[in-house]
Amino acid sequence: MQAINSLPKKLPLKRRIFWRSYILLLLLISGLTIAAITSETDHYHQSTKTFYATQARLMSMQLPDQILWNDKIGLLQRLKRTVESDSAIAYAYVTIDGNPLVHTFALGFPTGLVGLTTPYDKNIAFRSIRDENDQVFDHIMTDIDTTQAVLHFGINHSELNHRAWSNLQQILTMAILAILLGAGLSCQIAAVTTTEVEEATNDLYRERSFLQTVIDGVVDPVRVLNANKQIIMLNRSAQREIDDSFELGQACHNFYCGQREDDNDCPFDLVRKSLSPARIMQHRKNADGSTAIFEIEASPLLVNGAFDGLVTTARNITDRLKLEASLDEKESRLLYMSNHDLLTNLPNRLLFRNRLNQALARSHSDSQVILLFIGLDRFTKINESLGREIGDQTLAQVARRFQSCLADKYVLARLGGDEFAVILEDCSELSTASDIAKALLEELVSPIHVATHDIYLTASIGISVFPRDGHDPKQLMSNADIAMTRAKSEGKDRYQFFEPEMTRKTSHVFELESDLRKALERNELRVYYQPQIQLDSQQMTGTEALVRWQHPDHGLISPTDFIPLAEETGLIIPIGEWVLRQACLQVVDWQRRGLPPLTVAVNLSPLQFRQKSLTSSVARVISETGINPNFLELEITESMIMDSIDKSTATMIELTELGTRLAIDDFGTGYSSLSYLRYFPLSKLKIDKSFIERVTSDDHDAALASSVIALAHSLNLKVVAEGIESEEQVNFLVQRSCHQGQGFLFSKPVPPQEIENLLRAKEQN
Numbered sequence: 043m044q045a046i047n048s049l050p051k052k053l054p055l056k057r058r059i060f061w062r063s064y065i066l067l068l069l070l071i072s073g074l075t076i077a078a079i080t081s082e083t084d085h086y087h088q089s090t091k092t093f094y095a096t097q098a099r100l101m102s103m104q105l106p107d108q109i110l111w112n113d114k115i116g117l118l119q120r121l122k123r124t125v126e127s128d129s130a131i132a133y134a135y136v137t138i139d140g141n142p143l144v145h146t147f148a149l150g151f152p153t154g155l156v157g158l159t160t161p162y163d164k165n166i167a168f169r170s171i172r173d174e175n176d177q178v179f180d181h182i183m184t185d186i187d188t189t190q191a192v193l194h195f196g197i198n199h200s201e202l203n204h205r206a207w208s209n210l211q212q213i214l215t216m217a218i219l220a221i222l223l224g225a226g227l228s229c230q231i232a233a234v235t236t237t238e239v240e241e242a243t244n245d246l247y248r249e250r251s252f253l254q255t256v257i258d259g260v261v262d263p264v265r266v267l268n269a270n271k272q273i274i275m276l277n278r279s280a281q282r283e284i285d286d287s288f289e290l291g292q293a294c295h296n297f298y299c300g301q302r303e304d305d306n307d308c309p310f311d312l313v314r315k316s317l318s319p320a321r322i323m324q325h326r327k328n329a330d331g332s333t334a335i336f337e338i339e340a341s342p343l344l345v346n347g348a349f350d351g352l353v354t355t356a357r358n359i360t361d362r363l364k365l366e367a368s369l370d371e372k373e374s375r376l377l378y379m380s381n382h383d384l385l386t387n388l389p390n391r392l393l394f395r396n397r398l399n400q401a402l403a404r405s406h407s408d409s410q411v412i413l414l415f416i417g418l419d420r421f422t423k424i425n426e427s428l429g430r431e432i433g434d435q436t437l438a439q440v441a442r443r444f445q446s447c448l449a450d451k452y453v454l455a456r457l458g459g460d461e462f463a464v465i466l467e468d469c470s471e472l473s474t475a476s477d478i479a480k481a482l483l484e485e486l487v488s489p490i491h492v493a494t495h496d497i498y499l500t501a502s503i504g505i506s507v508f509p510r511d512g513h514d515p516k517q518l519m520s521n522a523d524i525a526m527t528r529a530k531s532e533g534k535d536r537y538q539f540f541e542p543e544m545t546r547k548t549s550h551v552f553e554l555e556s557d558l559r560k561a562l563e564r565n566e567l568r569v570y571y572q573p574q575i576q577l578d579s580q581q582m583t584g585t586e587a588l589v590r591w592q593h594p595d596h597g598l599i600s601p602t603d604f605i606p607l608a609e610e611t612g613l614i615i616p617i618g619e620w621v622l623r624q625a626c627l628q629v630v631d632w633q634r635r636g637l638p639p640l641t642v643a644v645n646l647s648p649l650q651f652r653q654k655s656l657t658s659s660v661a662r663v664i665s666e667t668g669i670n671p672n673f674l675e676l677e678i679t680e681s682m683i684m685d686s687i688d689k690s691t692a693t694m695i696e697l698t699e700l701g702t703r704l705a706i707d708d709f710g711t712g713y714s715s716l717s718y719l720r721y722f723p724l725s726k727l728k729i730d731k732s733f734i735e736r737v738t739s740d741d742h743d744a745a746l747a748s749s750v751i752a753l754a755h756s757l758n759l760k761v762v763a764e765g766i767e768s769e770e771q772v773n774f775l776v777q778r779s780c781h782q783g784q785g786f787l788f789s790k791p792v793p794p795q796e797i798e799n800l801l802r803a804k805e806q807n
């Protein structure tokens with residue numbers, strides 16, 4: 043097995059870098075040299091051939107008189123002078139009808155050249171000729187004007203190559219110099235790179251060695267997985283559980299999941315879905331055939347709020363479970379505990395699947411098996427605010443309430459976390475499922491009393507029907523889960539039957555989530571701004587920053603479609619910080635352009651507001667963008683504050699100490715905790731548009747809006763009315779001294795340039 047805590051042997055890194063870079067330079071120089079030599083040789087031969095062809099043609103124009111007078115002696119002398127004047131011209135002769143008239147061959151005219159003449163349709167022709175000594179000649183033939191004679195030249199090919207060589211020597215000399223310079227450059231690259239790489243590598247291995255030493259001190263097996271389920275680190279205890287063939291980077295299921303005998307969810311999938319720690323039990327088969335029960339603790343690794351892997355510890359609790367069981371009931375108790383949820387004593391996921399398989403096997407054509415998948419709404423808030431012990435006691439009471447309204451023939455199970463399921467057999471009517479779902483929801487209407495707390499819960503229920511919605515337990519549970527998710531998305535505290543279109547929507551949401559993870563990298567997000575108007579003067583005094591997503595395939599996507607998805611996946615944290623930074627940069631840019639000073643309001647999501655690093659993150663953005671914090675307004679909702687009043691108050695004080703202003707957004711739609719408002723460091727209150735749209739037509743809404751404005755005045759808070767769409771609404775608000783307003787009457791959310799255009803137009807008017 044690959045050693046986890048050992049450093050690799052030191053390799054001759056400098057030599058490897060030198061030779062790799064030097065070989066690349068040699069290949070490049072060699073290629074350029076060969077190309078230059080080939081080009082130069084071809085060019086030289088072509089230009090030389092053209093030169094001698096021109097010389098032959100000029101000479102042929104001077105010979106007609108000598109041929110017509112049959113002056114063979116003068117003709118021969120002229121040919122010899124030509125041959126003797128240029129060492130590249132090996133021979134020259136004149137033929138009539140292919141037979142030699144005069145020639146310069148010392149040993150007689152070669153028989154192989156008899157009959158050689160130009161084609162009938164050309165005045166000049168070329169051939170390549172090889173003599174008995176295997177020498178190659180470029181043979182040039184040209185007609186002699188006004189005669190039947192042809193002039194022949196033989197150019198010695200080897201002589202041309204010899205002449206070309208002098209030109210190639212310069213190319214080779216430059217190539218050799220380049221190779222020598224390349225060796226020096228490679229030495230320099232190797233020297234600089236080796237030092238940097240070795241320092242970084244040694245630092246990395248020292249850090250990894252230290253981390254390995256730390257986790258090796260943990261008695262229980264510890265495994266670290268990346269987001270692709272690959273094992274990237276093990277402690278010594280975990281290494282003992284696997285064979286010697288294991289290497290880091292292999293998938294965890296190749297070495298662990300294959301040993302399991304239960305049907306529990308994979309802890310990796312649970313943690314990735316919830317982004318919170320999970321605890322499950324696994325049954326594993328030992329080498330001797332016995333079964334061991336492990337308690338798995340899994341915690342997520344989060345990078346900027348997004349899932350990036352997890353750390354798991356596995357503890358063998360078989361002996362502990364056996365000790366807890368009495369001696370007489372040891373085997374049965376162990377079996378019971380492995381098949382039941384220890385908190386509620388309900389069947390666990392493993393036993394539930396077995397019961398569901400049995401129910402499907404017993405079903406017949408005139409009856410249906412119906413599965414109810416129950417998820418408690420916002421249950422994680424109880425664990426976060428009141429603690430896990432209160433959460434566990436709450437779950438136990440919920441289980442008892444559910445059991446009380448179900449007949450004995452129905453199976454109720456706790457699948458894990460805040461999820462329950464019910465199997466209904468022999469149902470001839472779907473109304474039976476509806477009635478039971480309603481009864482389960484009604485059991486949660488009255489508060490649950492735990493310690494000194496009154497806890498109010500609701501649930502969302504998804505329903506799938508066999509065989510209509512699936513033919514096996516896996517498909518039925520999956521479809522019921524999808525239906526439950528739809529019930530949650532449509533307001534919670536309701537039940538929903540599965541419909542086939544939900545699967546398509548789930549697939550679309552999955553694709554949307556994948557695209558949203560890449561949206562920031564691809565620069566697809568946009569920030570639009572909606573003006574905030576001083577109602578009495580009609581002057582623009584601020585804007586609200588609103589994020590939009592310009593999808594490359596689906597166009598402009600509404601925030602209502604992707605903001606809840608970003609909240610669910612944790613992507614809202616990097617998106618929120620990006621919007622905050624862009625809004626601050628835009629305000630600074632407007633001021634730099636000489637526009638009137640504007641405040642910018644930025645919405646904080648609940649997940650952002652709960653982050654411990656929120657204040658430092660806002661301070662960093664203010665510092666890096668250079669915005670005056672007096673022009674930055676952060677909007678939060680009532681529900682965000684009331685989730686944890688003490689923590690919320692501390693966070694708000696820290697934010698105001700940075701110089702920013704705080705506003706309550708959508709006032710009236712949440713807790714409306716008027717008694718608390720005086721204690722919060724707020725500067726503005728925004729009335730939700732649902733109260734504004736009917737102030738001129740509904741006396742009740744008019745009275746509510748007037749009361750809210752009066753309340754804000756008494757607390758020395760500015761008031762902003764949202765969703766203004768008519769002049770009548772403006773008049774109503776001005777009469778009650780509402781300070782500011784925003785809505786489509788003034789402007790819809792627009793890109794930054796349009797805000798500048800509006801301000802410029804206002805200045806001109």
